[in-house]
Every structure is written in C-alpha cells, then in structure tokens.
Amino acid sequence: MSIGHLASAESIPAYVDINKLVTRHSAIVGSTGCGKSTTVAGLLNSISDQSQFPSARILVLDIHGEYAKAVGDKANVFKIGADTVKGEKELQIPFWALNFEEMTKFSFGNIDNSKFATISDWVMKLKRESLT
Numbered sequence: 001m002s003i004g005h006l007a008s009a010e011s012i013p014a015y016v017d018i019n020k021l022v023t024r025h026s027a028i029v030g031s032t033g034c035g036k037s038t039t040v041a042g043l044l045n046s047i048s049d050q051s052q053f054p055s056a057r058i059l060v061l062d063i064h065g066e067y068a069k070a071v072g073d074k075a076n077v078f079k080i081g082a083d084t085v086k087g088e089k090e091l092q093i094p095f096w097a098l099n100f101e102e103m104t105k106f107s108f109g110n111i112d113n114s115k116f117a118t119i120s121d122w123v124m125k126l127k128r129e130s131l132t
Contacts, residue, residue, distance in 0.1 A: 003039060018046055018053075023116055041070035048074045 006012045028036050028043075047056050048071045058075075062069055068077045068119070082088035098106065102120055105111075112118075 001032050003042060004035075007034070016043070017045070022047060022056075037066055041067055050074070 001016050001018055002013050003016050004014050006014055028039055030036050044058065044060065044067055047053055047058060050056075062068065063078075068075065074090065077087045078091035080091050082090040084090065095103065097108070100120070100123070101116075104116060108115070108119065
C-alpha cells in the first residue's frame, strides 16, 4: 500500500506491507505536524476494509477521539459519558478493571483525602487479615 513519499525525496514513494506491519511490533513516530495521526488514520481505514482483511480485529483506545471518522461506519465506537440521544454507545467498564482510586470514587462518590486514607487503611487491614 502506498502511504505517501519520503520527506527527503518527494519523487520516491513510500510503501507499507500491511500484513507485515500488523503481525510485528510497530511504531509510528515523528515530530509534531509530520502526519503521524494522518498515517494511523489511513492504516486503520485500510486494515478495517473487510474485503481486503476479513479477519481483522482492531481495538483502538482513542483518548482524543480523532480516529472514529477515519473508519466511518466500519467501526463500533463506544464513549464514556455517551450521548444516547445522538446514538452514541456507552462504554461500560467492569468494576474489576478499576483501580483503587476509581473504585473508591465509584463506591463513595467524591470524598476528601482523610476519608480516602481511612478507607485505604481499612482495605489494607482487611487484606492483611485475610492472609492469616
């Protein structure tokens, strides 16, 4: 797949073998404004083409929400705090995937540091007791 040209020689095209790219460790690196996001968006669009890659399964954690448009309706996009009126799908995270701070906030709401420390102390105490 042609992905553009070399920055140092615009007459030389740059190609990527997508099969090799996704079956090995890969990285897209470069300075600000050089086209990393555009390159990733193009790769996602190509890899999500079911006619070329029918077995492709892609999981993207897109913190800034910049890649959903690249794959269009070929993807299922889930959001935290989704607007279901707009047809967005809510991302639901199981409790066991939360760290202690997230679980405490979920369980007790916003609490001050002294209460957080007390809860942390109790959890540690109970964990130690369970080992004996």
